[in-house]
Amino acid sequence: MSADGYDHETVERRWQEAWADADVYRTPDDATDPAYVLGMYPYPSGELHMGHVRNYTITDAYARYLRMSGEEVLHPMGWDAFGLPAENAAKERDTNPREWTEECIARMKGQMESMGFGYDWEREITTCEPDYFRWNQWLFSRFHEEGLVSRRDAEVNWCPSCETVLADEQVELEDGVEICWRCDTPVTQRELSQWFLEITRYADELLDAIDGLEGWPDPVRGMQRNWIGRQYGTRLPFEIGEAPGASDEDDTGSTEYGTVEAFTTRADTVFGATFFALAPDHPISETVAEDDPEVRRFVEEEADPEGDEPNGVRTDLTATNPVTGEELPVFVADFVLSDVGTGALMGVPGHDDRDHAFAEKRDVPIEPVVAPVPDDWNPDSGTVPDAPDVSESAFTDDGVLVNSEEYIGLESEAARERITADTEGAEEATQYRLRDWGISRQRYWGTPIPVVHCESCGPVMVPDEDLPVELPEFVNTTGNPLDAAEEWKETTCPDCGAEAERETDTMDTFVDSSWYFLRYVSPDIESAPFDVERANDWMPVDQYVGGIEHAVMHLLYSRFFTKVLADHEGLEHREPFTDYLAQGMVLLDGSKMSKSKGNVVSPQEIVAEYGADTARLFMMQAAQPERDFDWSEEGVRSTHAFLNRLRGMVESFVEDDPDGDDDAVASYVESEIAATVAIATEEYEELTFNRATREAQDLVRTLRQYADYTEPHAETYERGLAAVVRLLAPVAPHLTEELHDELGGEGFVAEADWPDSDADREHAEHRRRLVENTRGDVRDIIEVAGIDDPERIELAVAPDWTYRALEVALESESPNLIGDLMGVEEIREHGDAAADYGQDLQAGREALEPTLAREEERAALESAAWLIEREFDAPVRVVDADPDAGDAEPGRPAIEIVE
């Protein structure tokens, strides 16, 4: 391939070295509020894949654009270096995670450099290094001090054979049985003491502040809102007791289980409650199960919270409806989840689909208590709509209350408020779907949780001066290697000095990534995780780019950390990322590239064959950054051909300076250069590199046609080439660096000034359209008239008065224009022509648009005449139309073709 292309390898290496030598991408510590452009740091798997290349080309192109525009730029890179894959790889290869990770990082860093990504490597961070993760530990202690850390039991997936905890992704489903991915042993659930960060305390702010994240895509904002899932409702107290006669032992037990609160968003349906249900692991269910074999059997064997069918078993208990006083049967049911609401609910089969299904199955009464609002509903009329038929399916919308005693006739919303206010013990309550963040991981390759367990003091934080708690040497064992590291575990209690044991869990790696963007600001600081003052100046990240798969967790955790740091560590920003771009996927034949499917295009191979610039430019022009697109070998080749052509043009220009005149053609090219620069700049601002690069490519075509048509004016032509080189520099940095050099440019193009242009985009687009329309008209006429060989072509620009008339028409508000038009002397004097044109304007009134001014139009046509001459091989003249002929209009010259 390089036989007919340039030697990209040499070119790329030359400039990569030159950039490194000159520290082009360094951001000095004394920079003032640099533009912070950041791509999500990668997990060091060892291979850069297309998704990475796309992600980092976007940030690199944007960072380069900003740098050329005169901004100071912060564009760092690092490694999300902790995580399970390294641990597994180490086991397989009989090495240790550290070595493995280091090798991967070295390899990927080399690949990044070969792509020409301009990072400030002085700011590189690696989360598995003690210099980094000690601050995870330090932050954990700060969170603890602020009461944002708690420890409680939680269920985890446990493999009895491997003796380890499994992440959800490591549990496979086979024939409905959850098994360990490694040894196929059925997975069990285990309660372990886990550490939690109390993100729920920030739930309201995390939710409400989403409204302010205007630079985030709406779907992501929606996903976060959804994830937090705030719901307003009512907490209702239900007295639980044994049903009369259910037990012959005693009659006193009607309140022996006390009050259970149930959360509901539909307090207006409380009169329709016909049963009450408890989660299988609710304390009362567990107590009942001890004596009631049926309940025990259900809890232990039948309950299937994952299944679609609502199952349940009736107990001997009843629950007293706090509003009606009615005694409701109590079920233990598997669709009631202990971590949703209070783990107990009132069942309203008439107005809830799931309750309806359950009621049918267990033969529980179904009562309608809310009716649809009638079309002609008048709340003051005293009439009450008929109750709906809910025997077949529930009516789940809000409506008007029926069968609800004193609340009959109220609309749902009002009824909820009244019922909540009137009922003793009821109160408004807010529910969240968001849970506290369990960060304990029973694994080796992570940040040790800095806690010591002392028999008398309990869990005690490791004092700051003893941080970091480093990892012991890796041992290949079945369970958690930290558990096996006896010597490491053994320590003394920081409080009482007694013998104690270290916490053997490590932190979720999302902790690492929740603040890494702050560490780049001052990667070497030894006294704090980050330099607060500098972070206040440099943060937030102005443009963040990364995969949509992190739309919830990583971004939410980062927002949470940022808010905590703002509240307690002097950070003056409450949000980490101003603008966030979720880049689309690179597909192959319409489906996601994946190793397991074997449909992968390796960036390394593309770079070897076509070069980094081709790979980068192809990706950026293929689609908008947020869109998925298909990888296409054809597209890559045509991109490569384009770069070669551009290089050829620059070379022949340098070898042999043209000496054409600064004529009309040159002025056309000149104005196209200005238009291209203006439009491409706007597109770069918007990160729509596909449109920006298309503009640059179109300009190359114009320049080529120019040189093809005539001997170009050297200065104009060179200005065009230089503009293209700069406009493409952010995306194809190596070749443009080379071409910049060949054109005699000073310094690096990477540091050159972004071209400026005083062209107005709208004006330029009008001009382009005028030229396009005129060419099309000429083409039509030649075709229709059957002209084989035109002798000359005349373009007659409409007379002055027509422009005046258009102007009047645009401003006029009267129902008929003609009067307004005829009120103007210079129009009226053109008699029939004016009347005709006036009719046209009136007819097309709603669709009128301003055009170029007459002189601009004339100049545009004169400078574009060569395109028509070139196409039809006949001389073109621009003339003034006969002022009374009426066949030319603004934006539409009259065309005469002489055969």
Added chain:
RNA sequence: GCGAGGGUAGCCAAGCGGCCAACGGCGGCGGACUCAAGAUCCGCUCUCGUAGGAGUUCGUGGGUUCGAUUCCCUCCCCUCGCACCA
């Protein structure tokens, strides 16, 4: 089920009230250049017609409007996220 985003010519894809038979690219066809191939350049590429022109189109069916690919509603399909969430 709920929420979000989509469905445009052979394919990808822009347009998001009048310049729309609908930008651009790919593919296809024809031509120029070449000994030839490639690259490059110039046309054509919904249907009928030599052409003027006519007809049928922007998921489906309605509606608003002088006028809809563009706005509103119904339904169908696709993608993504959430989901026995009380």
